[in-house]
Amino acid sequence: MTMLADLTDTLARAAKSALRQAIAPSLCACVVTYFAYYAIHGDRGLVAMKQIQGEIAQAETVLEQLKGERERMERRAQLLRGDNLDRDMLDERARSMLNLSNARDVVVTLPKLYDDETASEKPVKSAN
Numbered sequence: 783m784t785m786l787a788d789l790t791d792t793l794a795r796a797a798k799s800a801l802r803q804a805i806a807p808s809l810c811a812c813v814v815t816y817f818a819y820y821a822i823h824g825d826r827g828l829v830a831m832k833q834i835q836g837e838i839a840q841a842e843t844v845l846e847q848l849k850g851e852r853e854r855m856e857r858r859a860q861l862l863r864g865d866n867l868d869r870d871m872l873d874e875r876a877r878s879m880l881n882l883s884n885a886r887d888v889v890v891t892l893p894k895l896y897d898d899e900t901a902s903e904k905p906v907k908s909a910n
Contacts, residue, residue, distance in 0.1 A: 854895075858871065862875060
């Protein structure tokens with residue numbers, strides 16, 4: 783029986799040695815996997831970076847649209863300034879503000895340059 787006991791003891795020591803040698807690499811692999819996962823799917827990972835880049839692209843598009851609208855409004859406002867007053871622009875603005883028109887006026891409708899959301903912000907006068 784001593785031979786069987788020696789064999790069992792040797793196998794037990796070999797198993798413990800193999801287990802000790804496998805623990806450190808397994809823990810390191812787990813730590814590397816943890817950080818790799820959060821580098822891709824975390825709050826500041828690659829997926830979040832793509833999403834933020836998409837939001838930035840949308841914001842830049844909106845910014846360009848607003849810059850264009852601001853430039854158009856500044857050009858129209860420049861025509862109404864006292865030192866460079868455009869009579870046609872003044873007449874158009876006065877008629878628009880006072881809701882007046884002449885019976886001989888011809889109204890030409892132009893395509894909208896803005897969304898309905900922007901138009902709904904302006905107050906609508908009732909006919910009452």
